[in-house]
Amino acid sequence: MRFGKGRVTAAEVARRAGVSQPTVSLILTRNPKARVAPETRERVLRIAEEIGYRPNRLAQALVARRSFAIGVIVPSFDNPFYAHVLSGAEKVAAESGYAVLLAEVGAADAVQHLQALRDRQVDGVIIAGVAASTLPPTELDDLNVVLVNQPSTRFASVAGDSEKAGQLAAAHLLGLGHRRVAFIGPATSIPAFRLRERGFVQALRAVGITLSSDLVVRAEASISGGLAAMRRVLALRDRPTAVFCANDLVALGAHKACGAAGVMLPTDLSLLGCDDIEMGTLVTPELSTILMPQRELGARAVRLLLRQLEATAASSSGAASAAGAVAATAPPAQVLPARLVVRGTTGVAPSGAGSAS
Amino acid sequence: MRFGKGRVTAAEVARRAGVSQPTVSLILTRNPKARVAPETRERVLRIAEEIGYRPNRLAQALVARRSFAIGVIVPSFDNPFYAHVLSGAEKVAAESGYAVLLAEVGAADAVQHLQALRDRQVDGVIIAGVAASTLPPTELDDLNVVLVNQPSTRFASVAGDSEKAGQLAAAHLLGLGHRRVAFIGPATSIPAFRLRERGFVQALRAVGITLSSDLVVRAEASISGGLAAMRRVLALRDRPTAVFCANDLVALGAHKACGAAGVMLPTDLSLLGCDDIEMGTLVTPELSTILMPQRELGARAVRLLLRQLEATAASSSGAASAAGAVAATAPPAQVLPARLVVRGTTGVAPSGAGSAS
DNA sequence: TTGTAGGCGTTATCAC
DNA sequence: GTGATAACGCCTACAA
Numbered sequence: 001m002r003f004g005k006g007r008v009t010a011a012e013v014a015r016r017a018g019v020s021q022p023t024v025s026l027i028l029t030r031n032p033k034a035r036v037a038p039e040t041r042e043r044v045l046r047i048a049e050e051i052g053y054r055p056n057r058l059a060q061a062l063v064a065r066r067s068f069a070i071g072v073i074v075p076s077f078d079n080p081f082y083a084h085v086l087s088g089a090e091k092v093a094a095e096s097g098y099a100v101l102l103a104e105v106g107a108a109d110a111v112q113h114l115q116a117l118r119d120r121q122v123d124g125v126i127i128a129g130v131a132a133s134t135l136p137p138t139e140l141d142d143l144n145v146v147l148v149n150q151p152s153t154r155f156a157s158v159a160g161d162s163e164k165a166g167q168l169a170a171a172h173l174l175g176l177g178h179r180r181v182a183f184i185g186p187a188t189s190i191p192a193f194r195l196r197e198r199g200f201v202q203a204l205r206a207v208g209i210t211l212s213s214d215l216v217v218r219a220e221a222s223i224s225g226g227l228a229a230m231r232r233v234l235a236l237r238d239r240p241t242a243v244f245c246a247n248d249l250v251a252l253g254a255h256k257a258c259g260a261a262g263v264m265l266p267t268d269l270s271l272l273g274c275d276d277i278e279m280g281t282l283v284t285p286e287l288s289t290i291l292m293p294q295r296e297l298g299a300r301a302v303r304l305l306l307r308q309l310e311a312t313a314a315s316s317s318g319a320a321s322a323a324g325a326v327a328a329t330a331p332p333a334q335v336l337p338a339r340l341v342v343r344g345t346t347g348v349a350p351s352g353a354g355s356a357s
Numbered sequence: 358m359r360f361g362k363g364r365v366t367a368a369e370v371a372r373r374a375g376v377s378q379p380t381v382s383l384i385l386t387r388n389p390k391a392r393v394a395p396e397t398r399e400r401v402l403r404i405a406e407e408i409g410y411r412p413n414r415l416a417q418a419l420v421a422r423r424s425f426a427i428g429v430i431v432p433s434f435d436n437p438f439y440a441h442v443l444s445g446a447e448k449v450a451a452e453s454g455y456a457v458l459l460a461e462v463g464a465a466d467a468v469q470h471l472q473a474l475r476d477r478q479v480d481g482v483i484i485a486g487v488a489a490s491t492l493p494p495t496e497l498d499d500l501n502v503v504l505v506n507q508p509s510t511r512f513a514s515v516a517g518d519s520e521k522a523g524q525l526a527a528a529h530l531l532g533l534g535h536r537r538v539a540f541i542g543p544a545t546s547i548p549a550f551r552l553r554e555r556g557f558v559q560a561l562r563a564v565g566i567t568l569s570s571d572l573v574v575r576a577e578a579s580i581s582g583g584l585a586a587m588r589r590v591l592a593l594r595d596r597p598t599a600v601f602c603a604n605d606l607v608a609l610g611a612h613k614a615c616g617a618a619g620v621m622l623p624t625d626l627s628l629l630g631c632d633d634i635e636m637g638t639l640v641t642p643e644l645s646t647i648l649m650p651q652r653e654l655g656a657r658a659v660r661l662l663l664r665q666l667e668a669t670a671a672s673s674s675g676a677a678s679a680a681g682a683v684a685a686t687a688p689p690a691q692v693l694p695a696r697l698v699v700r701g702t703t704g705v706a707p708s709g710a711g712s713a714s
Numbered sequence: 715t716t717g718t719a720g721g722c723g724t725t726a727t728c729a730c
Numbered sequence: 731g732t733g734a735t736a737a738c739g740c741c742t743a744c745a746a
Contacts (some may be wrong), residue, residue: 397716
């Protein structure tokens with residue numbers, strides 16, 4: 001009785017109720033223009049209830065030509081950031097009756113996962129943490145796509161304000177009197193990281209501080225990456241007094257490196273992360289950071305996608321010019337505010353240090 | 358062109374190749390007993406390739422009466438443990454051509470999510486972190502189910518050896534000379550926690566140590582739960598010298614409470630977690646713990662489920678006695694070994710302390 | 715070797 | 731009001 005062999009179908013309900021199968025369908029879908037005799041409707045509903053009839057969503061999808069399922073593509077759960085985005089996304093999707101097909105992809109197999117999703121007729125896809133620009137354009141262009149944390153002229157997107165995050169970081173550190181500062185982050189095509197770096201660098205430049213190349217340290221966007229990078233920073237002949245990291249994972253790695261090297265936070269060095277993941281509150285001192293509303297990013301991404309879906313569904317049932325109508329208007333891009341969260345790793349600059357680079 | 362309006366179908370391929378649609382199907386499915394003219398096959402394959410034909414998995418599912426999709430039910434990603442289980446599961450599923458439908462459920466909406474999954478005709482379900490016993494049995498009994506970390510007589514399961522974990526914890530702490538020890542964990546129906554506690558308590562009892570009720574502290578299975586619980590432990594008139602926590606999250610909360618209270622780890626107190634999540638290596642000193650192979654749990658759960666699926670698929674195509682044949686044999690239960698990981702939070706007992714309770 | 719017929723479980727559009 | 735009929739895209743017989 002496993003593979004649906006014993007499932008009750010609409011036909012079964014019809015047989016028992018002594019009506020035709022389409023009539024059952026008519027009643028069950030609550031179609032407004034379904035004018036059926038009250039007593040028939042009553043009987044059918046009762047019987048359906050009794051034998052536990054549940055419509056087969058796959059069959060529905062086939063005829064409706066939409067599956068009411070969306071794909072969510074994330075890079076890895078090692079970063080809790082994406083777990084939270086996913087969580088927010090799943091919640092909203094479930095509430096709206098959509099299923100979430102999960103794809104956790106490395107750089108290599110993104111295309112295959114995407115194809116698998118398309119083969120399953122997902123109505124749309126949410127892409128987080130994987131640069132859309134690295135995907136073959138043809139894989140995407142017949143799909144409804146919403147990007148998370150990567151603004152795009154081509155697709156709709158929902159992003160935390162990464163550039164503002166960088167600016168906030170700079171402002172915070174400057175306000176504490178730091179003048180010799182560093183940045184640790186990946187050399188990547190992921191826009192969020194680039195924007196954080198840019199916002200940071202430009203805000204510094206605005207007050208006359210230019211980051212020399214040894215103060216922009218490249219690291220993988222992970223704990224170990226941050227750890228290694230911070231070791232290099234600490235080895236510098238002329239250490240910075242503050243470090244801003246591209247994300248909390250990197251910052252936590254850096255935090256650990258400081259601990260191991262006996263560098264006191266924040267007295268010897270100020271350290272600032274970005275994202276605000278829970279792990280940041282576990283270390284001592286707790287990590288100062290820039291908050292990105294992770295769950296909210298996922299939730300909004302889904303809402304945006306669903307709105308797109310409704311739009312294309314409506315227009316495609318109307319005229320044939322569905323794609324045109326949608327593509328004509330610029331894709332919506334939501335930017336959610338970033339917020340500084342001061343905890344224990346940032347403090348005033350050591351007096352006398354780094355007044356000029 | 359969004360909702361599959363413009364998708365190429367097998368019929369389209371057939372038309373262009375000048376053959377019938379079933380012939381295309383025959384060739385594309387690589388059916389062994391499909392004896393088609395090499396040149397026809399060649400032509401069809403070429404054309405399919407050219408116009409980018411991809412079979413509609415939904416339509417396939419409808420006729421095959423199986424969707425090649427599985428559901429994964431997890432409680433929350435706030436605990437990285439489940440994120441990793443999910444990750445392992447997704448990987449194996451994807452490799453086998455199965456889709457993963459994600460359901461993140463609270464205690465309340467588990468049933469609805471389960472129904473949603475069934476409506477979508479998932480071939481099976483993996484349940485982690487949600488007590489199967491709390492689910493209405495009827496929701497489960499026409500489904501292929503594999504439980505993670507909760508042994509069951511009714512369903513197949515894959516679990517870390519939680520009882521052994523408790524024993525290892527006890528042995529480790531005893532070996533360090535601790536005699537007055539405490540346990541922090543939730544009062545829950547989740548078997549893994551119960552087993553950890555039981556293994557721990559019984560191993561202690563085996564050497565004549567009985568945990569008084571104030572040394573078994575109840576806490577929510579979260580960081581904040583652990584934090585609150587440890588505060589209570591520290592307030593005890595007669596403090597234990599070592600504490601074992603039901604999982605790492607709790608232990609990390611406890612770790613934090615110690616830091617706040619100025620209790621030095623491991624000199625003043627030994628602290629031991631369970632699971633081995635990455636966060637444990639970020640705190641100072643790093644958390645000693647019992648490793649549970651999280652990703653492996655997810656991976657094996659899927660493998661087990663897939664094996665079940667193949668079995669029921671095979672038998673149901675053979676005789677009609679599918680369910681019987683499967684149910685007759687006890688459901689397979691895999692137990693993966695736990696392993697002690699000694700890091701920085703466990704050390705020898707303070708001399709003179711707690712030689713007797 | 716290939717085409718034709720039928721069906722998977724729904725929904726939508728008609729005649730009746 | 732209700733019941734055929736025709737899709738949706740695919741696959742498995744069986745017939746040609």
